[in-house]
Amino acid sequence: MQARRLAKRPSLGSRRGGAAPAPTPEAAALGLPPPGPSPGAAPGSWRPPLPPPRGTGPPRAAAASSPVLLLLGEEDEDEEGAGRRRRARGRLAEKPRGGAEEDDDDEEEDEEVVVEVVDGDEDEEDAEERFVPLGPGRALLRGPARGAVKVGGFKREMTFTFQSEDLKHDSSKKPSHHMFPLAMEEDMKTVDTKKANRILDQEKENTRSICLLEQKRKVVSSNIDVPPARKSSEELDMDKVTAAMVLTSLSTSPLVRSPPVRPNEGLSGSWKEGAPSSSSSSGYWSWSAPSDQSNPSTPSPPLSADSFKPFRSPAPPDDGIDEAEASNLLFDEPIPRKRKNSMKVMFKCLWKNCGKVLNTAAGIQKHIRAIHLGRVGESDYSDGEEDFYYTEIKLNTDSVAEGLSSMAPLSPSQSLASPPTFPVPDSSRTETPCAKTDTKLMTPLSRSAPTTLYLVHTDHAYQATPPVTIPGSAKFTPNGSSFSISWQSPPVTFTGIPVSPTHHHPVGSGEQRQHAHTVLSSPPRGTVSLRKPRGEGKKCRKVYGMENRDMWCTACRWKKACQRFID
DNA sequence: CCTGCCGGGTA
């Protein structure tokens, strides 16, 4: 996190330091993920957008990095654009000290905001920038603008205040971020005016306790950091994205929805959260970052899906790649994008007879929800059930088909042989092929939902033997037609192979087999004939006799099915 | 009745 933030600093610093770099570059710099950790980044230049190290970094840095500032700056650009830059330049020109960027900012702030400015946080600067632009000259603005500026500052404070609280809220609010930016711009205007009154009051308070304000500022700045970058990126697509975002945000999951009521809060909260959790500097990027963290390389379908679901869910109900792409455009983009870099991540539907592969979790979830779960109407609602029916597939550069083929090809024996894999959600999913693979694996087990496999278990530890031995190998016993599996093979594997739905206790030989049978293929026959036919071969007891009980296999000792002499 | 071992109890 810090690293990224720090990384950004340089860019920011360049921006500020450079006096007035082109807006576009700035945005790009902000928006772009930090190239690498640069703790040493010039402290003065810019602060990291992320709040995480609130306490750690110098107050100033935090302030500078404050999202508000960035955001404001962005807005200014949007609204005023050149005007702002001009102002900035003018500033520099006006103020000789230009040498030290921070100083400059600080001073400005001081000038602008009385109390708040004390630290010289950039917040003020932001405020100044934002509000100042309106007026041709700062001086003019200050008089009248001052109020406005303060308002801005207060507003920020308020915002971050929320953030601090919001932090508590889950990342689910992140979606709000999206909204926020949009809302921010608009809200900023409206809200600011509305809040102006409050702000005034707050201002009074601020004067009372400077310390408090400072703290707030820090917080705010830290919280605010994120938005700006995001915003910058958004600016580019604002027109297009805005509408989409709004729609998506509206359609987002409940969690997401709630925030919208208070865009500021939600935004701040989400940002803040994003910052600490993820390295992303801006809210926008934060999205990508979180996803990475959650499922960095190997996406674990359940967790990752769940955690991110909220975000993705917003995507339109459309099914298929189109939808995925759309979602990418909006906010999901970061995730896929990142993955795409080194490897391509696809989401494959595990539903039987359905091999649908989408490039976004949201897409696959929707697909499952709509097509398999029949929840067309509840596009935005997901209880997480979908997670069980799709898996992530990573493809280095291979085509999806290849990836699928590689995964699917598991031979029945293999799949059976490696029961341990089943327990693991990921592996199980990946292994259990949905449509294509199913043809081969379409055993009774596989037919049922993948989860069925989990049910399989060994009755007794002693019975369950180490998987090492040939799990799948079934051998025909002398006895006759029936085959028995090596005792070592775990029941699970065992069941899988021979068990034909219809036929079950083949007769005598495989005691364990039968046992497993009952467990696995319970449906057909209840637990009626659980009792094994009874092994015919010699058992430890017979072989060694009671005298040598110590020589018996443990199973025999425990009066369990003999492991040593299997029929 | 012998034997195998299931199902359940105990530590």
Place this chain on the structure above:
DNA sequence: TACCCGGCAGG
């Protein structure tokens, strides 16, 4: 989980 055992049931 490891161990033990009552008791069922096939032979």
